[in-house]
Amino acid sequence: MKLKHLTTVILSVGLLFMISCKSKPKDADIQAAVTTALQSSPGVSADVKDGVVTLSGSVASQADKDAAEAAVKLNQGVKSVVNNVTVAPPPPPPSAPVEVTADDSLKTAVAGIVKDFPGIQADVKDGVIIITGEQKADRWKKLKMALDALKPKKVDASGLKVK
């Protein structure tokens, strides 16, 4: 009789425990489920406390942020979701590499310009226009504007004397 009573008590407690477990999943269980649900949302992590899921991390768009929240909400036991995920601004477009004119076309173009600037000698090497000689400041400015428009790598005027 005594043993039977004890068994009943143990069974009842066990049953109560199981029921309570079922109706209120433990945070650890929610965490596991939520983590699985977030596998499709890279960059987002979840923290569960008393059934409240807090999402954190960074995603590329608002749609990704909403998707993460929706995926988490579906899980049993989740009371509410605090969505602290930030939407990162899109990375700046990669700046186009500098185009440098090939030496051959650069040489032809430079020769065409420099012929109008007596007193100036020009050489082209590896995309660099090397200017030597003498020139008045305002004429040199004109020349420099014309040379820069040819898309050289550099205009080296260290050998130029400006009058």
Next chain:
Amino acid sequence: MAALQDKYKELIDAAQAAGTSNLKVNELDGVLHIEGEAPTGAVKDQLWNIYGKIDPNFLTGDVVMNINVATAVAGAKLKVITESSNLNIRKGPGTDQPIVGKAAHNEIVSLISKQSDQWWLIRTDAGEEGYAYAQYLQPVE
């Protein structure tokens, strides 16, 4: 911010403030390449003046600045800004091309099209048509 962009900050800021479109600022082997299209010839002049202020006489060689003027579109009037001589009008885009006409210093011509940044197809009031060097042509505003 890179040292060069710092040095020429005033120039880059001015280019942005003046509404230079397609503005590209890149650094390559210690040279700052600034490219873009200025809304007017005055803006282009202003940018070159700022550049000349930061680097007197443009002698450091740490900038290549290629600023075009947006008003230089087909149909625009261009002034011949040679030093004093006539501007050769050629059959094709290149100094090896035969000369088909001449435009006088300070003459106003029309832009037909741009073959490249360097060579523009123009027409004089006398009806001569051919390619001329863009450097000697300035949009009239």
